Amino acid sequence: MNAVEIEEAISALAELAFDADEFPFAFLQAFGNKETTLRRLRKGESNKSDLGGVLQTSNIHIAVAPLGQVTKTLAKLKASPATIRAKAKFVLTTDGETFEAEDIVGGETVACAYADFPDHFGFFLPLAGITTVKQLRESSFDIRATSRLNRLYVELLKDNPAWGTAARRRDINHFIARLIFCFFAEDTDIFNGTGLFTATVEQMSARDSSNTHEVIGTLFRAMNTKIEDRAAAHIPRWADVFPYVNGGLFSGSPDVPQFSRIARSYFLHIGGLDWKKINPDIFGSMIQAVAEDEERGALGMHYTSVPNILKVLNPLFLDDLRARLNEAADNARTLLNLRKRISRIRVFDPACGSGNFLVIAYKEMRAVEAEINLRRGEPHRRSEIPLTNFRGIELRDFPAEIARLALIIAEYQCDVLYRGQKEALAQFLPLDAENWITCGNALRLDWLSICPPTGTGVKHHADDLFHTPLDQSQIDFENEGGETYICGNPPYRGSQWQSDDQKSDLGAIFEARTKNWKSLDYVAGWFIKAADYGTCTNSAAAFVSTNSICQGRQVETLWSLILKTGHEIAFAHTSFKWANLASHNAGVTVVIVGISNHIGRTRSLFTLSNNAISVKQVDNINPYLVPAANVIVQARATTLSDLPEMIFGSMPNDGGFLLLDAEQARECVRLHAVDPVFVRPILGTQEFINGIERRCLWVRQSDYEEAKRNAWLKSRFESVAKKRRESNRATTSKLGDVPFRFGEVRQTGDEVVMVVAKTSSEQREYLPVCLFPPGSIVTEAFALLDTPLWNMALIASRIHLVWIATVCGKLKTDFRYSNTLGWNTFPVPQLTDKNKDDLTRCAEEILLARDAHFPATIADLYDAEEMPADLRQVHDRNDEVVERIYIGRRFRNDTERLERLFDLYARMSAEQAAATKHKAGRTHVIGH
């Protein structure tokens, strides 16, 4: 169950009459416990309570208290030996009137009226295994509000099918945005009197809901009419108490959808929530899913959490503002200059969704400004940070609309926090009609016209948010001479997953610059546009991105273009797993990369390990996010180091007629008298990792005549020939002349083969490499032929895996191997005979350790969870030997491994280039 589903379940439980016997089980059920688990608890089989309650091991001890004895019962639960023995995380008790609970580990407590316990559901989320985002526990309100609005949205669409059509989607989205504003306004004194909006709708609309839409419509009309125009507009007295809001929010279509009784009751329920608690960054991200049919089931599960947003914004510019604030101490002039600087900073998120990056940036900047004002003795001073300096582009209209609302709410909340309720109210209404969020395609829009460098008028007319289309005002930025920070979490979309439109968005940007653009992720478009923008403005940019743009072949395509604009990497977070609201986080691995063309002396490289972030100041961060020179590793035809050639296996190109499964292979010998010398084991990546037996027909030119005498073989050859000749590729068709052999033959078939997997699960700690006797044929995998065993020790090492992962990149989540890009470029120090002997011994030990587990396959042996200890030990020993060759000790971490590898790579490539040049020079002289 996800957080929203849990909230709904416990809200439903709190609405039922309290049933003392049933409560503990119903509570556990609401947190996703299955019927079988509950049955075992009811029977007492798994119930460890010593107080007549329900105790679920490692989770919670619940006991219903006698009336008025809740606090006492909680103390008993805490002190109970069974609670301690069963390692319960929570104790909980209620008498149906009061509710108390304690988080035993963290020490936090909840005490409230029974009816209000759903307000604290975030507190109990660890019961459902949701622990990843601490912030979630503080977002109970946002989740509840989202889930309620979701229900209302679905109900309204049911009652008003026309509003669900593409033509009217905007109207319903706009309507929901207005409602959110009204709910917030009625709970924060923006409207006179608490709950005025909901109460007015409740009083003025019939219980059968028939005129609800008219009542709401009248209120909206009032909020769109200036006070002095109200009489002429015939605004009824009951609506006249509402202030003039407009700001574009209440202009446009006055339509309100029809409400059923259920929808009306949902509406009243939502109005009953305490909207003061809204957290605009989180709420916005969650609520946007309401408008997406396919996302509604996972409301807001994919939003960027505040800690992750700060990973972008802090190093981009907030850390610097805070450092300047520290330096300024109480110096009034320096503080004033800093305030001026802050008021001219623009933050621009060109894939802003519901504006969470902008809201967080705004709030953090307000905090710095408030501190300045405090130190200057002007605590209630009006903020000089204009909301219009927080700009966004968003493709979908609802999030774009919510983004603007979220910023308005954030501004109001900051005013209340730093200046007081009275001042905040005095300046809040009417809303500003200016629009800072552009609804459109960021890769097609001109960022310079949305954020012009001179700080003057905006040239771009976007589709409407709060205005009718193409009627958006042109507004001035108040940032003359200021800095612009571009940030966000744009859509990543790997090349195979892009829609035609997205492909052509990229094409429009990259086609004229590079021929390899088709393999770029969609997010690459944002990086290059930010770099282009930076060439004309005082700006820096940082985005969250999939790590694939900093690995493998995309590095050359994208980063050589970015570096060409004069931008370099100012800071980066190396790969980390994405955490969001979902209880089972999607396995996406991301990086954060900040680019700038005016970087100070050092750059910050952040790395997450063992749940702690460490930061290192380094001289450079290269496009692989390694603290080394800006080298881009390019595929090579020969090895850079003194290593043997690695081939890619032979390709049958046979229509399947030269390949056999194990049974077919036995049959062809037994039933069709095929000579077994023509039947060879064949190994592809899947076969050798999973121990699958496959065979192929392998006939040499000299044996062809003899082989053809066998009728079964002859018919197979004929089938191969036919298939090949059918091809419209001339080279394939020509292969019809040699149907006895593979299309591309890369080995004799008599070699000892050292096979290396073409792809391997990222879960494995080492790359799969195996040795097979002469006679084995390799296909769909890489291989070294008749090479010394010490090569295997290198391929099986951690340092090789790290190199491959970085320079070859991934295929989905698998490591992708390449001989030209990975093996041929792999930098290895000159090996001595002793080194080779040591490595040979390590490889032998690995082979022996594997043998000891016969018949376990590579997949079994290298399962991350179940790798046998003895095998792990010999690999560890191998790593020790390999790494000593590199630096005389073990590396501390992968960053250090990569640092060394890139240094060596740069040095060896430069030496080779110099040697080639020298040789060319000499040839030239001799030739003279």
Ligand SMILES: C[S@@+](CC[C@H](N)C(=O)[O-])C[C@H]1O[C@@H](n2cnc3c(N)ncnc32)[C@H](O)[C@@H]1O
């Ligand atoms: C990963 S979300 C990030 C949004 C928000 N910052 C968050 O964390 O929830 C990416 C956003 O980019 C928007 N988007 C996708 N393609 C776009 C495009 N070509 N131009 C502008 N926005 C786009 C999506 O609608 C989505 O809201």
